[in-house]
Amino acid sequence: MGDGRSGGGGVNRPAWLQQYDLVGKIGEGTYGLVFLARTSLRKCCIAIKKFKQSKEGDGVSPTAIREIMLLRETCHENVVKLVNVHINHVDMSLYLAFDYAEYDLYEIIRHHREKLNHSINQYTVKSLLWQLLNGLNYLHSNWIIHRDLKPSNILVMGDGEEHGVVKIADFGLARIYQAPLKPLYENGVVVTIWYRAPELLLGAKHYTSAVDMWAVGCIFAELLTLKPLFQGVEAKATPNPFQLDQLDKIFKVLGHPTPERWPTLVNLPYWQNDQQHIQGHKYDNHGLHNFVTVPQKSPAYDLLSKMLEYDPRKRITAAQALEHEYFRMDPLPGRNALVPSQPGEKIVNYPARPVDTTADFEGTVAVQPSQPVSSGNAASGNIAAASVAPSRSMPRAMHVVGMQRMPNTGMSTFNVAPQAGIGAPSSGNIPIPRGAAVQAHQQQLRRKDPSMGMQNPGYPQQKRRF
Amino acid sequence: MADFQTSTHRSRWIFSPQELLEKREAANQRAAKSLEQFGVTRLEVHLDGSVSYAEPILDQKDNAERSLPKPLNCEEEQHMRIFYEQKIQEVCLAFKFPHKIQATAIMYFKRFYLQWSVMEHHPKHIMLTCIYASCKVEENHVSAEELGKGIQQDHQIILNNEMVVYQSLGFDLIVYAPYRSVEGFIEDMQEFCHTRDEEQEKFKNFLQTANAEVDRIMLTDAPLLYPPGQLSLAALHRSNEVHGVLDFERYLNILLSRQHSAYSTSQLFESLKSIDTLVGKLNIPTAKDMRHIDRKLKSCWDPSSQDENKKREKRSKHKSKRTASEMQGARA
Numbered sequence: 001m002g003d004g005r006s007g008g009g010g011v012n013r014p015a016w017l018q019q020y021d022l023v024g025k026i027g028e029g030t031y032g033l034v035f036l037a038r039t040s041l042r043k044c045c046i047a048i049k050k051f052k053q054s055k056e057g058d059g060v061s062p063t064a065i066r067e068i069m070l071l072r073e074t075c076h077e078n079v080v081k082l083v084n085v086h087i088n089h090v091d092m093s094l095y096l097a098f099d100y101a102e103y104d105l106y107e108i109i110r111h112h113r114e115k116l117n118h119s120i121n122q123y124t125v126k127s128l129l130w131q132l133l134n135g136l137n138y139l140h141s142n143w144i145i146h147r148d149l150k151p152s153n154i155l156v157m158g159d160g161e162e163h164g165v166v167k168i169a170d171f172g173l174a175r176i177y178q179a180p181l182k183p184l185y186e187n188g189v190v191v192t193i194w195y196r197a198p199e200l201l202l203g204a205k206h207y208t209s210a211v212d213m214w215a216v217g218c219i220f221a222e223l224l225t226l227k228p229l230f231q232g233v234e235a236k237a238t239p240n241p242f243q244l245d246q247l248d249k250i251f252k253v254l255g256h257p258t259p260e261r262w263p264t265l266v267n268l269p270y271w272q273n274d275q276q277h278i279q280g281h282k283y284d285n286h287g288l289h290n291f292v293t294v295p296q297k298s299p300a301y302d303l304l305s306k307m308l309e310y311d312p313r314k315r316i317t318a319a320q321a322l323e324h325e326y327f328r329m330d331p332l333p334g335r336n337a338l339v340p341s342q343p344g345e346k347i348v349n350y351p352a353r354p355v356d357t358t359a360d361f362e363g364t365v366a367v368q369p370s371q372p373v374s375s376g377n378a379a380s381g382n383i384a385a386a387s388v389a390p391s392r393s394m395p396r397a398m399h400v401v402g403m404q405r406m407p408n409t410g411m412s413t414f415n416v417a418p419q420a421g422i423g424a425p426s427s428g429n430i431p432i433p434r435g436a437a438v439q440a441h442q443q444q445l446r447r448k449d450p451s452m453g454m455q456n457p458g459y460p461q462q463k464r465r466f
Numbered sequence: 467m468a469d470f471q472t473s474t475h476r477s478r479w480i481f482s483p484q485e486l487l488e489k490r491e492a493a494n495q496r497a498a499k500s501l502e503q504f505g506v507t508r509l510e511v512h513l514d515g516s517v518s519y520a521e522p523i524l525d526q527k528d529n530a531e532r533s534l535p536k537p538l539n540c541e542e543e544q545h546m547r548i549f550y551e552q553k554i555q556e557v558c559l560a561f562k563f564p565h566k567i568q569a570t571a572i573m574y575f576k577r578f579y580l581q582w583s584v585m586e587h588h589p590k591h592i593m594l595t596c597i598y599a600s601c602k603v604e605e606n607h608v609s610a611e612e613l614g615k616g617i618q619q620d621h622q623i624i625l626n627n628e629m630v631v632y633q634s635l636g637f638d639l640i641v642y643a644p645y646r647s648v649e650g651f652i653e654d655m656q657e658f659c660h661t662r663d664e665e666q667e668k669f670k671n672f673l674q675t676a677n678a679e680v681d682r683i684m685l686t687d688a689p690l691l692y693p694p695g696q697l698s699l700a701a702l703h704r705s706n707e708v709h710g711v712l713d714f715e716r717y718l719n720i721l722l723s724r725q726h727s728a729y730s731t732s733q734l735f736e737s738l739k740s741i742d743t744l745v746g747k748l749n750i751p752t753a754k755d756m757r758h759i760d761r762k763l764k765s766c767w768d769p770s771s772q773d774e775n776k777k778r779e780k781r782s783k784h785k786s787k788r789t790a791s792e793m794q795g796a797r798a
Contacts, residue, residue, distance in 0.1 A: 059610060060632065069638075075472065
């Protein structure tokens with residue numbers, strides 16, 4: 001039988017795929033590829049992240065499973081929304097369809113650094129940071145540690161109802177607290193080391209949500225200065241969390257950590273083992289204020305230094321950070337981070353994500369492998385960019401043939417109604433039980449957390465009572 | 467763990483007894499119908515993870531000539547499920563997996579068979595796959611090969627079924643097991659009782675009995691009917707009847723008032739009593755009980771095995787009359 005694979009009407013692609021018009025490829029990483037597509041019916045933009053099958057004989061990709069299961073349980077304005085999961089039975093790969101987001105912090109920062117040559121305005125920095133912390137506070141209070149926060153994983157919505165809203169993305173490395181946390185290198189995943197907390201670099205076995213706060217500190221500094229704060233060179237030779245150069249970069253800015261300031265430091269494996277390099281080398285305390293552009297006495301500086309606290313137990317938490325004085329003074333943070341609240345302030349038009357329109361959904365037409373899936377289907381024109389953070393471990397240098405830069409036309413790009421449930425690959429793949437489960441699933445995806453939902457985003461302006 | 471209040475576990479996987487009944491009846495009848503139509507209930511899970519009906523093996527002529535195998539009824543399906551749920555516990559114990567892996571695997575197994583009949587997907591295959599998936603989700607990764615080897619099963623079966631299992635679970639993979647809340651409650655109870663050091667031993671036994679009670683609760687329908695907190699309180703309640711550690715009702719009163727719960731103590735006791743009843747009715751089938759059902763399943767699953775059974779019967783007649791008569795008895 002297996003007629004499900006060719007879909008209805010003799011079209012040689014899976015039925016689920018027919019609800020999308022492929023636009024092109026927008027990124028790739030170790031897990032697989034990210035595509036931009038539009039829903040055939042509503043013309044909404046969707047980012048589709050394709051997970052390759054994991055190692056031979058290891059079944060479905062654990063990274064994909066982790067990302068799906070965590071996102072199925074989360075629902076927050078500042079966390080990316082998974083709208084659908086599709087299975088390609090031909091090669092056992094999973095396709096995750098996400099709500100679409102136009103920008104990410106990596107591109108926003110780069111645009112300011114390389115094109116505009118001026119810093120990001122204070123309102124935007126503060127709003128981006130506040131929303132990032134708001135999403136992170138939600139995750140942490142649900143016992144989820146992200147573990148891989150970096151500018152390219154922090155998305156920002158483009159034109160539309162959610163314009164300028166931050167979405168935390170890429171949960172492939174995220175963990176629930178209770179789960180045993182294997183050292184990062186055991187996952188065999190390349191993670192940028194620039195945002196990695198010192199306790200991880202020193203080999204801590206037990207780590208906490210504080211690792212995410214360190215990353216937020218690094219991102220905050222980068223938003224202010226447009227440069228990564230600690231640009232260490234990764235030692236790739238050994239699968240080893242110990243990154244001497246990264247530690248060196250941190251110590252040069254923040255000074256040498258001391259057991260007085262960080263009592264549990266002495267228990268960390270690499271602190272103990274590598275006395276010569278780490279303990280022996282003396283660093284002048286240059287001071288963070290020499291590296292960032294904010295005055296040493298400002299609340300912004302105070303907040304930043306509390307995020308970059310060496311001792312993870314003393315490091316500020318997301319909940320505490322949201323209450324920091326920085327967010328209570330003008331300009332107050334807002335929901336649309338990209339549109340300045342003050343009149344007269346110039347609106348920056350950020351470039352949309354590059355799209356490689358020559359790409360196709362690789363592997364989804366394996367029934368007749370030679371036939372390109374997107375032929376005649378890819379929308380030929382103006383597409384805004386997409387939502388899943390493409391991994392920058394393979395940097396932006398996508399071979400670009402026919403790449404187009406899209407203008408910000410006012411496309412309605414979100415609130416996509418899930419069209420086919422997870423349980424129902426809509427053609428004949430699974431012959432029976434669908435109905436009820438699928439319905440329930442769709443409701444699930446639309447589930448709103450009343451306190452966290454969009455109706456009441458809880459911005460400081462609204463909740464302040466003093 | 468993430469918050470149970472907003473979890474998929476709470477919103478999608480807690481049912482009423484009526485709903486359970488309906489879902490199971492629907493699956494059972496669907497399988498029975500396909501048996502009638504095609505002479506087989508088995509669904510083929512292909513290498514690529516897709517599923518289809520096994521090739522119809524009956525044409526009209528055949529139909530007239532021989533009698534169809536009988537489908538399992540709902541009660542027999544239930545026996546089958548309980549038998550394999552208990553097997554999950556055995557296998558997990560043999561591998562020395564932590565409690566929560568066992569509990570997650572059983573929950574997956576239970577949820578899976580709300581969508582399917584055991585006649586459609588063989589419970590032995592699904593059992594192994596649920597254990598494998600549970601290990602993956604709970605970050606206790608074991609390769610399919612390792613798992614298969616450990617219990618002398620072909621690991622390819624696991625890989626073939628993995629995707630079907632995730633799909634049938636709607637990818638709701640985070641499951642809240644009662645074991646953890648048992649520990650939490652015990653800590654709280656110790657505070658409630660102002661436990662002295664010399665009483666530690668008592669609480670250790672209290673915990674042990676409660677965990678054994680949870681093991682039994684996991685084999686009933688209770689995990690599909692009640693939230694994990696109530697399951698663990700039911701287990702603790704039963705354990706307290708053995709060890710007499712505290713005034714349970716007073717503890718519940720204080721617990722509920724502290725949480726400003728909308729529940730009343732009597733309502734909560736009502737739930738605990740219902741869970742008790744389910745555990746009381748639990749009848750774990752023995753391997754011997756299973757033989758009859760297993761044979762029936764085999765013939766629905768693969769009717770050609772009936773013919774083979776006949777051949778084997780003939781052969782074995784010489785060797786052992788008993789086996790042969792048993793087989794005939796089974797088919798009668």
